[in-house]
Amino acid sequence: MYIQDGFEVLTEFLTIGKEVYQSEISKVDFKQNIDAAIKINTWIKEKTNNKIFDLVSSGDFNEDTKLVIINAIYFNGNWLHTFNAKMTQDKIFHVSRNEKKLVPTMFNKSKYNYGNIPELHAKFIEIPYTNADIVMIIILPNEVDGLSYLEKNFSWEMLANTSRSNDDVELHLPKFKIEFTVNLENILHKLGLSTMFKPDANFNRISNVPLRVSKVLHKAIIEVNEEGTEAAAATAVQLRFRRMIVVDIPQIFLVDRPFMFIIKYKPYNIPLFIGNVKDIGVVPHKDEL
Numbered sequence: 001m002y003i004q005d006g007f008e009v010l011t012e013f014l015t016i017g018k019e020v021y022q023s024e025i026s027k028v029d030f031k032q033n034i035d036a037a038i039k040i041n042t043w044i045k046e047k048t049n050n051k052i053f054d055l056v057s058s059g060d061f062n063e064d065t066k067l068v069i070i071n072a073i074y075f076n077g078n079w080l081h082t083f084n085a086k087m088t089q090d091k092i093f094h095v096s097r098n099e100k101k102l103v104p105t106m107f108n109k110s111k112y113n114y115g116n117i118p119e120l121h122a123k124f125i126e127i128p129y130t131n132a133d134i135v136m137i138i139i140l141p142n143e144v145d146g147l148s149y150l151e152k153n154f155s156w157e158m159l160a161n162t163s164r165s166n167d168d169v170e171l172h173l174p175k176f177k178i179e180f181t182v183n184l185e186n187i188l189h190k191l192g193l194s195t196m197f198k199p200d201a202n203f204n205r206i207s208n209v210p211l212r213v214s215k216v217l218h219k220a221i222i223e224v225n226e227e228g229t230e231a232a233a234a235t236a237v238q239l240r241f242r243r244m245i246v247v248d249i250p251q252i253f254l255v256d257r258p259f260m261f262i263i264k265y266k267p268y269n270i271p272l273f274i275g276n277v278k279d280i281g282v283v284p285h286k287d288e289l
Contacts, residue, residue: 002028002040002068009067013206030065033058040070040236047072048232051221055181055234066211069237075263075272077129077136078228081110083173085226093174094144094257095279103174103280105255106226112171113164114253120150120158125171125253129228133267136229138173139260140253147258147276154260160269172254176277177223184216184235213237222261222273231263231273 001017003009005027017023024043028036037058045053051074061068083106091105113126121143127136137159141150185197195201201212220233263273 001025002036002070004066005029007066007207008209009207010205028068030061030068031063033061036061036065040068044070044072044234048074048221048234049076049230051230051232052219052234055217055219055236060215060217060236065214066209067206070234071236072234073232073272075134075229075231077131077134077230077263079226080128080130080132081108082228083108083226088175088226091172091174092256093280097144101280105172105174107170107172109168109170111166112169112253113166114169115162115164117158117162120153121146122150123253124159124162125169126164127171127173133265134272135264135266136224137262137264138253138255139262140255141257141259144257147260147278150260151276156269156271159262168251170252172252172256173224174255174277174280175225176280177221178275178277179219179221180275181217181219184218188216220273220275222275224261229263233273 001023003025014025017025026039028039030036037056037060040056041053044055052072055070056068087107088104089107090102092100093103093105094100112128114124116123117139120139120141122139122141124137124139127138129135139150139154139159141147188194189197196203196213199210199212201210203211215236217236218233219235220231222231223229258276258278260276261274262271264270265272
């Protein structure tokens with residue numbers, strides 16, 4: 001949490017930030033916008049193991065900026081059943097019905113939880129980490145162009161209530177890396193959270209001085225390879241002055257088309273990260289190297 005030097009924030013808000021959310025609180029002069037951006041980005045870089053380092057820019061701050069709240073997450077998980085890098089081969093990935101490309105695809109044969117979700121026209125597999133509390137779930141549409149239907153109709157309860165089997169599965173999973181940056185303002189408006197951006201926003205539990213949210217930025221990086229998953233996410237909020245029977249169980253789980261992935265924290269059955277992969281970079285052929 002970064003507060004404009006000299007700006008008064010209610011003690012109760014600071015106490016909750018420290019005791020409930022273990023928030024670090026720093027004073028900064030946002031009028032010195034270049035120095036402020038460097039300070040905040042340095043903190044984000046440290047907390048995300050050098051994965052995210054440019055979430056904010058000097059242009060994000062001015063004399064009206066009073067409070068910036070930053071949330072950063074870093075996750076580095078090793079697979080329980082590691083993929084042998086020597087088994088990674090270029091395989092076809094269908095970007096769409098009319099486009100396909102070769103991508104580096106990992107292989108492993110081991111026992112996995114897996115099953116079908118008929119309501120979503122999809123199947124899934126759970127890939128465990130050495131930390132037994134965390135698992136990656138790959139949800140694969142039955143059709144190449146089925147991801148949009150999956151995203152539109154997906155519900156957390158539907159996945160949680162689906163039957164699972166545990167057996168030997170030959171898993172073919174592309175290596176992938178995702179980097180995503182978004183201004184969440186439009187999304188929050190669609191969710192009905194519009195008042196906080198307006199001049200009459202009510203943040204009187206934070207300060208007696210009128211405040212409004214000027215920007216909400218989020219950036220996430222996910223990388224999946226033979227060893228495991230490395231993931232980081234950071235969010236900046238700026239406040240300114242005013243059960244079915246499973247049938248057709250697959251013994252081969254080939255991820256060769258757009259899919260959804262979830263990194264789940266099992267004790268509370270909540271997602272830490274969720275996203276999709278629609279395209280993967282082309283692998284150059286040997287004669288092109």
